[in-house]
Amino acid sequence: MLNLFTRPFRQNAPVLPGLGADSIALPLEKGCTVPAGCFAVLANRDGHTRRLSEGARVAILEGERAWCVHPGPYGCELTPFAAAPEIGLRVAFAIDAPDPREAQQRFDLYLASEGAEQVALDAFVDALQAALQRELAQGNLELPPCTSFEEWNQFRSGFNQLLYTRFGVMVDDCVPVDLGAGRDLAALLAARLAAAPLPQAAPQAMQEAFDAPLEDARALRRLFLELPGILCGLRLNLAPADCAGFRRHQDLLRRLDLVSLSAGTMPALDLAAPNQPLAASEQLRRARHSRRAAAALDEAWALLARMQPGDAARQAILLDEADRIVANLECDCAARRAVTAEAP
Amino acid sequence: MSEVVVRSIAADGSLLGVTATVRPRDGRAEVKCSVPDAPLLAQRMQEVVRLARHTEARFDSREQVVLSLDRAPGAGSRDWELACVLADRLVRGVWQSQRPVVANGWSDAWHLGRIDGHSLGVVPNGVLAGGADGLPHLGALSGHPDPAAGVSTARAWFPLVSGGAGDSLCWVEVSVRPAPHAGDEEASIAAPGADAALQARVRAVLLGARHFDGRGLGQWRTTVRFAETRFQGGSFELALVMADRMARGREFLARGRVLASGQSASWHAGRVETVEGIEPKCALLGREAGPGDRILLPRAWEGRLPAGWREEIKARGASLACVDRIGII
16 A cells, blocks of 8 residues: 555544643643543633634644643532631532633633643632632622521522633532531641741741742733723623713723723833833832732622622612722732832 | 721820821822821831731722821830721721720731730720730631631620610630540530539530531530620520631631520530520610621521511621521521
8 A cells, every 4th residue: 555644634632631630721732633522722912712622623823822621520629718617618610611692701711811831620729719718708798607598599699600700610519518527627726836836937938939020920911811801891791870870980991991001011020111120129019019900800800790780779889899999900000010119 | 987086005004096087099108197206106007007908808999098196105115006907997997896996906917917915914894905815816806716826716796685774795705726635525615704504504505516516526625705704594505606616617707796696405406496585685786786797596586576677787787697507508
């Protein structure tokens, strides 16, 4: 026979160990095929994303990154209160098929703006837990002692919406569980009491761990890619009833637009002026402000999760909350631009 | 609230006042502090307040809090720090207090919410004093356990009625320290200051509730303290059980305090039974409940609550549950 077909037309599916078990997304090579049961997400530098279904050949364009995503389901245990480690929620979540009504799937945006080379399940679950704990601490979700059925159902719908709006994952199942066997508070406290003689060591070590350029770059990328999404959500989900509300809404959108512009044109972290280096302490201050701006961004997604179109009763509260978040974003973006700390 | 005054006891025994107001920020610093004749102290004050804000979940950059001490405290005195932190919280509505606040305390770790101590010789009644014997960290204002401490302490409140003017909320505090033991569980529970009958009742209640819980037997050394031990009846039992569960990290936490009234003859089955005094207790709870507080009452009260009381509680930001058993749902 002529040795014409020694190379197969289609490359074999790549070997991706741990996908679907301890990692959610793994990087894909150029030219390989998307494995069965998975899909691929490709994102370019500007945050444009596209999906490829299973069996498709991955043709990566210039400047694109590609992930292979396993839709799940994944199981995890979340601790809603840091001070109560023995009671938690057992959550099963999955990454759903694309919603045709959305221009860009939220999970794809998550990958484009926050996704590292690979998305490990542990880190993702930590992010879910942080989002849940913040909403509970702010009182936007309620999970009080002796939760009644109505309160639990209300919590569930808020929680589902939060995870869908913030991370683009669907919650399949969520039940309260006793985590006492795995996370024993008595053992935790005993370890803490044993470690008590050196109380100063921990906070200083934490401070060293803050990598200013990395944190700053990550936060700015999030701001650059996600602010348009926030803007779009605020425009769609909030329909003011009266003229004054309309004016406030317009003003809010205009200010958010300016924040978005400011984030897109942010000066480099290490330059005070062209070719003028900035002191390290000021760089640290700038990075802290960009991280706080990213935290405000998280709050904005949580706010979008609470907004239902046509919910007129809570509109004033939601507008006020949006005003607060936009003010925080403005404040932190301005401080990130500034060369020196503000005068007291 | 437009203006808040929190007081602190100075070294010479006189009262030092911290006045706090809120105004729109307009591009200024988020906290402005002033102390007559002591600009360095004002800087420290601003630092303290900013650090203490790290323990809050919500940040609002739209307002500026202006804090001022009415005179310079004595050299080296740091007992005014807690008063400043509390004034900053009161004026923004983060924390609410029904009565005027007098507070003394200092800390080296405000960013963790920890309060290290106070320098009062004798703490007068009603004064919030920082430190291990009083207010060990800022979350303890709403009874939460300190997530960084080696001994877990939680508080719950129960209504004490005495026929009118003396009605008040009384707290019960449970602290647990890990100490595995195989012996008598009752001997590991102490209630200093309580008489023998109350002590026996506390031990029986905790034993039953931990038996229902399935965990917690033979693990802890427990100390139970009451704000006031001269009372009759068993309506403190639900509050005691909730405080114990919160201290052992086995209960969801309310954003504010847990206010509970209820007793049981069968804590080993987790049941909550009715108590007396529905009218005065509801009136008291309606007066005292604040934003984020959780009110737990016996299920038998559900149909007998005063008209409009539920709505009143909800309008104050508190939530209510009538329960017939403890635990999840």
